[in-house]
Amino acid sequence: xxxxxxxxxxxxxxxxxxxxxxxxxxxxxxxxxxxxxxxxxxxxxxxxxxxxxxxxxxxxxxxxxxxxxxxxxxxxxxxxxxxxxxxxxxxxxxxxxxxxxxxxxxxxxxxxxxxxxxxxxxxxxxxxxxxxxxxxxxxxxxxxxxxxxxxxxxxxxxxxxxxxxxxxxxxxxxxxxxxxxxxxxxxxxxxxxxxxxxxxxxxxxxxxxxxxxxxxxxxxxxxxxxxxxxxxxxxxxxxxxxxxxxxxxxxxxxxxxxxxxxxxxxxxxxxxxxxxxxxxxxxxxxxxxxxxxxxxxxxxxxxxxxxxxxxxxxxxxxxxxxxxxxxxxxxxxxxxxxxxxxxxxxxxxxxxxxxxxxxxxxxxxxxxxxxxxxxxxxxxxxxxxxxxxxxxxxxxxxxxxxxxxxxxxxxxxxxxxxxxxxxxxxxxxxxxxxxxxxxxxxxxxxxxxxxxxxxxxxxxxxxxxxxxxxxxxxxxxxxxxxxxxxxxxxxxxxxxxxxxxxxxxxxxxxxxxxxxxxxxxxxxxxxxxxxxxx
Amino acid sequence: xxxxxxxxxxxxxxxxxxxxxxxxxxxxxxxxxxxxxxxxxxxxxxxxxxxxxxxxxxxxxxxxxxxxxxxxxxxxxxxxxxxxxxxxxxxxxxxxxxxxxxxxxxxxxxxxxxxxxxxxxxxxxxxxxxxxxxxxxxxxxxxxxxxxxxxxxxxxxxxxxxxxxxxxxxxxxxxxxxxxxxxxxxxxxx
Numbered sequence: 025x026x027x028x029x030x031x032x033x034x035x036x037x038x039x040x041x042x043x044x045x046x047x048x049x050x051x052x053x054x055x056x057x058x059x060x061x062x063x064x065x066x067x068x069x070x071x072x073x074x075x076x077x078x079x080x081x082x083x084x085x086x087x088x089x090x091x092x093x094x095x096x097x098x099x100x101x102x103x104x105x106x107x108x109x110x111x112x113x114x115x116x117x118x119x120x121x122x123x124x125x126x127x128x129x130x131x132x133x134x135x136x137x138x139x140x141x142x143x144x145x146x147x148x149x150x151x152x153x154x155x156x157x158x159x160x161x162x163x164x165x166x167x168x169x170x171x172x173x174x175x176x177x178x179x180x181x182x183x184x185x186x187x188x189x190x191x192x193x194x195x196x197x198x199x200x201x202x203x204x205x206x207x208x209x210x211x212x213x214x215x216x217x218x219x220x221x222x223x224x225x226x227x228x229x230x231x232x233x234x235x236x237x238x239x240x241x242x243x244x245x246x247x248x249x250x251x252x253x254x255x256x257x258x259x260x261x262x263x264x265x266x267x268x269x270x271x272x273x274x275x276x277x278x279x280x281x282x283x284x285x286x287x288x289x290x291x292x293x294x295x296x297x298x299x300x301x302x303x304x305x306x307x308x309x310x311x312x313x314x315x316x317x318x319x320x321x322x323x324x325x326x327x328x329x330x331x332x333x334x335x336x337x338x339x340x341x342x343x344x345x346x347x348x349x350x351x352x353x354x355x356x357x358x359x360x361x362x363x364x365x366x367x368x369x370x371x372x373x374x375x376x377x378x379x380x381x382x383x384x385x386x387x388x389x390x391x392x393x394x395x396x397x398x399x400x401x402x403x404x405x406x407x408x409x410x411x412x413x414x415x416x417x418x419x420x421x422x423x424x425x426x427x428x429x430x431x432x433x434x435x436x437x438x439x440x441x442x443x444x445x446x447x448x449x450x451x452x453x454x455x456x457x458x459x460x461x462x463x464x465x466x467x468x469x470x471x472x473x474x475x476x477x478x479x480x481x482x483x484x485x486x487x488x489x490x491x492x493x494x495x496x497x498x499x500x501x502x503x504x505x506x507x508x509x510x511x512x513x514x515x516x517x518x519x520x521x522x523x524x525x526x527x528x529x530x531x532x533x534x535x536x537x538x539x540x541x542x543x544x545x546x547x548x549x550x551x552x553x554x555x556x557x558x
Numbered sequence: 559x560x561x562x563x564x565x566x567x568x569x570x571x572x573x574x575x576x577x578x579x580x581x582x583x584x585x586x587x588x589x590x591x592x593x594x595x596x597x598x599x600x601x602x603x604x605x606x607x608x609x610x611x612x613x614x615x616x617x618x619x620x621x622x623x624x625x626x627x628x629x630x631x632x633x634x635x636x637x638x639x640x641x642x643x644x645x646x647x648x649x650x651x652x653x654x655x656x657x658x659x660x661x662x663x664x665x666x667x668x669x670x671x672x673x674x675x676x677x678x679x680x681x682x683x684x685x686x687x688x689x690x691x692x693x694x695x696x697x698x699x700x701x702x703x704x705x706x707x708x709x710x711x712x713x714x715x716x717x718x719x720x721x722x723x724x725x726x727x728x729x730x731x732x733x734x735x736x737x738x739x740x741x742x743x744x745x746x747x748x
Contacts, residue, residue: 373588374636382634386616386627394617398600398610409600414614469741472577473606474570474721477597477645501647508709510717531719531746533707538567539722555599557722557744558572 027133027143027187028254029117029165030172031110031150035067036127037098040106043158043289044099044267052093056083059097066098101266101353103127108264109157109293111257113150116296122169122254128176130169130254147182157292166190168250174201190248195221202245208238220246262305263356265290272311272348276340279349284333286354291329299358300325300380304332309351316345321392324383324414325359331381334388383414404517405525407482407554474557476541482552485542497534497542499553504534516546531557560663562692564677565702567647570724572597573606573744574702575641575676580607587638590614590631594624595646621649625658628673632665640666643676659695699730702742721745 033039037055042048052072056063061084068077068086075090083095111123117139120132133146140146147163154161164175166185171194175183178197185193197220199212217223223231223246232240244250265286273279283306294301302325308316320335374382386395393411401408479501488496494506511530518524526546533539539557544550565571582589584607591598596617604610614631618624621644628642642662644652666673675692692699708720722744728736 374634378634379636382630385630389623389626389630390616390618394619396615397613398598398603398615400600400604400610406601411615415611469743470574470577470726471743471745472573472580473602474744474746475572475576475606476599476602477572477595478599480596508707508717508719510709510719533568533709536567537704539707539719556567557719557746558568558570 028169028172029131029133030176031129031161031163032176033127033159033161038067038069039159040102041096043106044102052090054086054093054095055098056095057098099268105265110159112293112296113153120254120256123257143184169252170245170250171248194248204242263290263293266353268351272350274348280337283336287332288329290354290356291327294327294358300327301356302359303357305355307353308345308349311348311350322384324380326381326384328381331384338388476555477558478555482554485551485553487551502538504536506532507535508533559697560673560692560695561698562675562677562696563700569702569704570722570742570744571676571702576606582639583609583612588612589639590637592624592628592642593617594644621652628662629665632669632671635669637671639672641674645676645678659692663695697732701727701729719746
């Protein structure tokens, strides 16, 4: 026998609004079906109800009754977000979830025994998770959708109808809970039927004979028999949180304040499914018409609200909205973070989740083009650089790996994969006078390839020549007489592209002690330095 | 543990740092390079033996971002070596707050990582010392001193830059006696 749970939120439009604007808690609030003074009130807060505000009044009438009344039009986006959040709460327990138009959510409890010890625990868990999402929900559990829904509406926070006791539970309840139409209610009232038990007591055949198929269906429902199946909600491909504003926001700080709420709610919904955010889309409705669409591809999927907000802040500060903002919608594209199989023979790298969050933080801090793994550019241009996304890959197995080929000690014999023979004491790598070891060195020398510190972008130089030879170099961070010189090496390329280069490179040792790589641009005849050997 | 490498320009500091990164990445570990001056040259880094795909390269725009980036990387865990390059000739007067070093040292100890800070020369008097240096927070301080620059055939028609010969001095050592020295040959790529 199936067991169905129902999540129901009383005064759903009001709860959806309070979820978006929590500062409205505890004050008189009315939701209207429109924006003008004659729009009817569709629901109101208990404080407004105490002041005499009732559904059906116009906004002007409600304001006349309560001077401090806050009137808000029904926000479709806030309602959608609240409905989906409630469905996400159910989806965190069961894969079979139905979401109705009025915000009521049903879920199949089959298999929940693995998560909860009892149905009471399940209901408590659902209530707690809904509260965490900013929704005060009531939960009912029964053998059918009808019983579960009635239990949720009439039973307080949590109501569980045990298997087989549906008829006894429904009997004292008013017959209007079965949702008959107005004509049928009038007919039943004329028969003197007020409670569900009164209808069940009548012979089913006689009721069907008088009321037709509608009556037969009503009797079945009165007995707790509901064969309507769950119409499962498809898996969401994006999660949306939105809010509308009464006034335009011109500055970024208050905009970020609102964005933080939306992002926090989005992240908490993603967490219900164990998702991380792969892409963030922000849609800003601008004052005076128009929209500002932004799509932020996150370098490493993350579920941290602070990281996403930092990315948003960086993006907004770089490109502020053209006009005031009167509506915000944040969409998160989810991705499942898969666990990684660790290598048995290699050191563990960072946890994938921690690494993803770290990469996202670094991107927010420095920019997406300034974080990654360096890559050899597919260009012969000496100062070309490339950067790729940082992905942790498994290292080669120890039995097939290469030894470090950039650093080796003199007495070490590099492994076969290195390809660089180990230098001997008698054959130091320097061909010239520099092969002499410093007399102050006390241990075996370290041999490595010389590294270049790049100046990015290259710095302009003044170069003075004497008798056709470079004699003196002066620049912003260097300067001195040329002590030694190697070159020139002429490089040219990209002549087929828009930015060709033709350069004469020199390696120069200056009297300031530095060894620099300088070049003369053949097109502009300018001297530049693009690196120092260090 | 914070290790600081200082030295004058062209004294082999970057070569030493790259060699250490090459040793770490070649053994399968991950390294991070926080590159404040944007000075890493991927082509030369590859030649020095760094396995580029195991190197996280971060190019912050200012000192504050660099220190924050280093903290983030350390907090992620799993990076055996975090290189923080603070030697920016175009920003010579960098002041690192002492609290930043404390946080970095603690994060490194917590995550079993090593921090290598590459700073400018500190051989001048104490009053002229570069304020970017880790100072008392450094457990090790290495100083590179250029011994000789090699040029072959300087008098001939086709001279070549051979490399740099340096001495690495252990100026400070909290876990042993200071004062040791080693030679470093930085050979130019063929």
